[in-house]
Amino acid sequence: VGIRLSSLLNEVLVGLGIVVQSIILILSLTLNFNWGFFVQQVLNVGVDVPQAGIEYFLPNVHFSLQNFIYAMTIAMSSFIGIESIAQAAEETRKPHRWIPRANKLSIVFVLIFAMGLSIAGTGGVGAATLSSPANLNNPVTAMARAIPNVGSFLALIVAFTGFSLCYVSTNTGVIGVSRVVFSMGRFRLLPRWFYKVHKTFRTPVRAILIFGIIGAILAIPGDLPLVANLYNFGALLSYIMVNLSLIVLRNTDRDTYRAWKVPGEVSPVIRGKKFYLPPISILGMLSCLSIWLLIVVYHPAGRLLGASWLLV
Structure with a gap:
């Protein structure tokens, strides 16, 4: 019951996110994309300005290249939650059929939107604008705002969409880690206390509570x-x-x-x-x-x- 409700919520919110991101991607590529500007941005690898929070390890390598390398490490976050698909296999009907399909579809959508939005943003508003202090934490909003005629309206929707997708990521992460901890408790790799299922929702309630609290604590500083x-x-x-x-x-x-x-x-x-x-x-x-x-x-x-x- 619990996994069914969580999956249904994820499906609704992810569906909303796909629609909004598709609209922004299509409009950005058709109304606010400049191929010449895009090529110029690509040839200038990385932002040519030192960024806060980066430890520039290579003294003889220019800031722009090291910023690009740093961005590669951050891009890893695009794959958050994909591993949770396999972790829900025990609660999935016909997992041999649906788990591989879900993994493949997830990879396809991640590639489409991660690459597509990166290309659209680079060729539309530019890397310098997206990495500026005002837009560093909300680059998609900057992309949406730059779309002619409807930009201000789309920028408002992006905020809610971002919240919903972050919620999905959180929910998916808790689903994944709770199942792993539950299984480890069953095999006594962790205390047996974690091997407990809720009577009504049939979910690993103790693992969900513990890691839900840990996630909330990590989110408090922002x-x-x-x-x-x-x-x-x-x-x-x-x-x-x-x-x-x-x-x-x-x-x-x-x-x-x-x-x-x-x-x-x-x-x-x-x-x-x-x-x-x-x-x-x-x-x-x-x-x-x-x-x-x-x-x-x-x-x-x-x-x-x-x-x-x-x-x-």
């Missing part, structure tokens, strides 16, 4: 970059381990039935033994490791708090 740093540090570590685990399981647990497999697997023979190596998992592990190392370098808060979290 420091979005700090939360993003913490998320990126921990999420990338988990993504690295997931990709590595997939490679290991392909070779140590070959007989398990898999309804869906990562495509493009290669099978080299080394010293007479056949190994199964999914290139997508190898690429995912290496790319996540690269971005995680960049987070350690460029994010002092993420580096210190993330290291403290690992030690604890």
